[in-house]
Amino acid sequence: MKKNICISFIFIFSLLLSACSLEQDVANLYKKEKPLESEIVIPESFSDNKQETIEVVLTQGGKMVDGADYVHFEIWKQDGTVKYNMEEAVEEGNGTYSISKSFDSDGLYYVKVHASNDGSIIMPQKQFIVGEISKSELEFLQKGLQKQNENHEHHH
DSSP: OHHHHHHHHHHHHHHHHHHTTOOTTGGGGSOOOOOEEEEEEOOSOOOTTOEEEEEEEEEETTEEOOSOSEEEEEEEETTSSOBOOOEEOEEEETTEEEEEEEOOSOEEEEEEEEEEETTEEEOOEEEEEESOOOHHHHHHHHHHHHHHHHHHHTTO
């Protein structure tokens, strides 16, 4: 008896769901999102107390994004000893936005880009090294690699 009630419920439920999609081109009625995409470009090496430029190239729908709603850079050191205030990027043109910074402390850093255009918001992040890294920063990086390798092994 319970089995028949369950089967009847599933049948009725599937009928209700199928009734909601009678229109063939229903997907065309909804806004098609064109996600904002980015590539963060970091110099190969950083020099002490020299202005270095970090860039982000924004694309959306296969086109370079000029005049984005906003693009801000946030930079901090992994150990928490250095944190720069979030700053608005300089628009260089052809979808490229940049910030120039002088780094007076060696170590492992992160840059996060906060960007928005045409309703799409992204916050990509990338790590980079200035000068030499400390033993604790090296251990931090190695732990991160171990976690990545462990995660990949479970997917097989």
